[in-house]
Amino acid sequence: MTLSKIAKLIKDGQPEQQVEVAGWVRTKRESKQAFAFLELNDGSSMTGLQVIVDDSVPGFAESIKAITTGASVRVSGILKESPGKGQSIELHAAELTVLGTADAQTYPLQKKRHSFEFLREIAHLRPRTNTFGAIARVRNALCAAIHNFFQSRGFLYIHTPVITTSDCEGAGTMFQVTTLDLAKLAQVKTEIDYGQDFFGKQASLTVSGQLEAETFASSVGDCYTFGPTFRAENSNTTRHLAEFWMVEPEMPFYELNDNMDLAESFIRTILADVLAACPEDMEFFNLRIEKTILETLRNIIDNDFIRLPYTEAVEILLASGQEFEYPVSWGIDLQSEHERFLTEQHFKQPVILYDYPRSIKPFYMRCNEDGKTVRAMDVLVPRVGEIIGGSQREERLDVLTDRMAECGLEPEDYWWYLDLRRYGSVPHSGFGLGLERTLLLLTGMANIRDVIPFPRTPKNAEF
Ligand code: ATP
Ligand code: MG
Ligand code: MG
Ligand code: MG
Numbered sequence: 001m002t003l004s005k006i007a008k009l010i011k012d013g014q015p016e017q018q019v020e021v022a023g024w025v026r027t028k029r030e031s032k033q034a035f036a037f038l039e040l041n042d043g044s045s046m047t048g049l050q051v052i053v054d055d056s057v058p059g060f061a062e063s064i065k066a067i068t069t070g071a072s073v074r075v076s077g078i079l080k081e082s083p084g085k086g087q088s089i090e091l092h093a094a095e096l097t098v099l100g101t102a103d104a105q106t107y108p109l110q111k112k113r114h115s116f117e118f119l120r121e122i123a124h125l126r127p128r129t130n131t132f133g134a135i136a137r138v139r140n141a142l143c144a145a146i147h148n149f150f151q152s153r154g155f156l157y158i159h160t161p162v163i164t165t166s167d168c169e170g171a172g173t174m175f176q177v178t179t180l181d182l183a184k185l186a187q188v189k190t191e192i193d194y195g196q197d198f199f200g201k202q203a204s205l206t207v208s209g210q211l212e213a214e215t216f217a218s219s220v221g222d223c224y225t226f227g228p229t230f231r232a233e234n235s236n237t238t239r240h241l242a243e244f245w246m247v248e249p250e251m252p253f254y255e256l257n258d259n260m261d262l263a264e265s266f267i268r269t270i271l272a273d274v275l276a277a278c279p280e281d282m283e284f285f286n287l288r289i290e291k292t293i294l295e296t297l298r299n300i301i302d303n304d305f306i307r308l309p310y311t312e313a314v315e316i317l318l319a320s321g322q323e324f325e326y327p328v329s330w331g332i333d334l335q336s337e338h339e340r341f342l343t344e345q346h347f348k349q350p351v352i353l354y355d356y357p358r359s360i361k362p363f364y365m366r367c368n369e370d371g372k373t374v375r376a377m378d379v380l381v382p383r384v385g386e387i388i389g390g391s392q393r394e395e396r397l398d399v400l401t402d403r404m405a406e407c408g409l410e411p412e413d414y415w416w417y418l419d420l421r422r423y424g425s426v427p428h429s430g431f432g433l434g435l436e437r438t439l440l441l442l443t444g445m446a447n448i449r450d451v452i453p454f455p456r457t458p459k460n461a462e463f
Contacts, residue, residue, distance in 0.1 A: 228244070317341065
């Protein structure tokens with residue numbers, strides 16, 4: 001039985017029963033009177049279980065000797081009310097099996113608080129800590145909430161390719177695919193022979209599934225893609241990964257306002273769902289990681305987001321008297337310091353900015369009649385900054401081809417994308433939500449490397 005099931009038994013008031021549990025020992029305390037206390041955790045919930053082992057258990061002395069922090073054990077026995085403080089239930093062992101020992105000299109997770117920097121070096125063991133166990137559970141609940149949101153609204157879950165030839169964001173931040181000839185490599189031995197391409201063509205890892213998702217939105221209706229995304233971000237920020245997960249819904253017949261409505265209700269719903277699904281983990285984050293996190297989240301869930309055009313945001317920033325590191329003027333791509341000023345100091349709320357200068361946005365966004373702006377929208381939240389980027393898409397063939405020329409793109413490379421405008425084109429919109437940015441918001445963690453199981457950043461792809 002998992003410890004989370006046991007927690008439920010306790011909650012339901014029916015604890016006294018025979019159970020078998022298995023997990024990893026967090027601590028061991030030995031008493032002189034031939035018994036020992038083990039604190040066990042199996043990762044299914046934040047709370048561990050106190051196990052009492054005495055010398056009536058077969059092999060007691062050898063087992064207790066073999067057990068140190070990190071060892072794995074299986075225990076069966078009876079759950080009983082605990083006389084001790086702060087511990088409602090304990091397991092009185094009848095049988096104990098040591099499954100795997102852990103060398104106390106080398107096991108890196110000893111009973112003390114480890115820094116997140118240190119834990120990043122042992123990404124394979126950090127899920128055994130309270131913080132990273134909680135992050136794994138919250139990440140899981142968030143993914144379930146995302147699917148639930150779209151499934152309950154009739155969106156189709158589609159899969160877009162990882163290997164692609166289109167540079168959707170036009171930012172030149174793609175990883176190129178090369179072929180590695182292992183057979184040749186084995187013969188040559190000395191020289192690494194990397195191929196140059198993907199079977200004679202250039203191909204890259206996807207930076208966004210949007211263009212492909214548009215093909216489905218133009219045929220089966222509301223849909224979403226949700227998977228890993230790759231960007232050669234050669235910078236070390238606390239908000240960027242080279243591999244991250246993105247959720248991208250795409251909807252026919254949606255204009256920018258409909259898109260903003262969907263994005264807002266999406267964020268509020270998934271946050272509320274995670275709070276309801278993981279109360280214990282969320283309390284932990286509020287207590288140990290960031291003490292205002294629950295208040296911030298409730299505020300986001302309960303109140304309407306602010307919506308304002310980019311131009312007005314620039315006016316607010318200019319009038320703020322604030323000294324920004326990156327100077328503000330109409331036409332700049334807003335930096336995280338500007339986004340945080342708007343959400344944390346000025347509005348104290350999430351903000352959806354829309355109608356951005358066309359010069360800083362990709363080719364596919366719907367051009368406005370003013371000739372200067374496009375129907376882009378970014379959702380900005382406190383502490384994190386941009387969490388969603390989206391837009392209404394350009395559905396007019398002539399405007400789109402002009403825009404592509406303006407952005408230096410070859411229409412032939414996007415013939416299939418242009419076909420969607422040639423045959424039964426419709427107004428449509430979509431957006432991309434960064435999963436890890438959402439987790440930063442939810443958990444209060446400060447560094448994006450700590451909310452993905454295996455962070456991929458410059459010089460870090462080992463495990
Ligand atoms: P930023 O301005 O922060 O670099 P972006 O505008 O380049 O983000 P988009 O292309 O709009 O990002 O991607 C949509 C969403 O994907 C972003 O709003 C963000 O939540 C997430 N995202 C983008 N790049 C990264 C990254 N390198 N690591 C993690 N999440 C990212
Ligand atoms: Mg970027
Ligand atoms: Mg951006
Ligand atoms: Mg963006």
